[in-house]
Amino acid sequence: MNKVNYSKELDKIMDALKKEGRTPTLLLQCCCAPCSSACLERLRECFKVTVFYYNPNISERAEYEKRKAEEKRLIEAYNRQVDEQDFAGMHSTAAANRIEILDCDYDGQAYEEAVKGYESCPEGGDRCTRCFALRLGKTAETAKENGFDYFSTTLTISPLKNADKLNAIGQEMQERYGVAFLPSDFKKKDGYKRSIELSKEFDLYRQNYCGCKYSKGESFHKENVTEL
């Protein structure tokens, strides 16, 4: 079976929207500002994006709040660019839309229940599958409740996360909740590289672990790989 190129799938949808002159609403689950930076730069050209900060996986309240504050700072900077029509150094056009944020309460209990029995799985295994399903399921449910046209996630920008798995879960949630999932593989087309450039440009806090307490000691993170 041919492997699906989810980055091209997204391009096709965005090209069609541009031709039709439509700007649908998108509820985008964002894990942190560095990951969001390149995704939002691309998506705001075609969608009215609302960032959904739903990350009960992040261990320790202080870390959760720190990442959220950086997310908000990035959104404010992007919205200033739109208001002032000043896109110097950005891959953006006058078509770029303002971005909103839908904040969530910290709910570490939901994450612990979702991964119960899978805590010791290595990063990329069944613990992460359950973590993805929790976050994408909540995003789809919220998108449906609030009448969004699409839902999606920034998680596919990380080279450490399996885009096939994330897109399969997104499609499963699309069926379950009856709202369209926007496919992606944001790491492609130099998306990951762009997120590093934008993180430097906006001086964003870049954590060196994924989020849960179990990921703090994972071997590849010990080598100072920056999680995005």
Ligand code: SF4
């Ligand atoms: S390593 Fe990341 S994706 Fe995997 S369970 Fe922990 S927070 Fe979730």
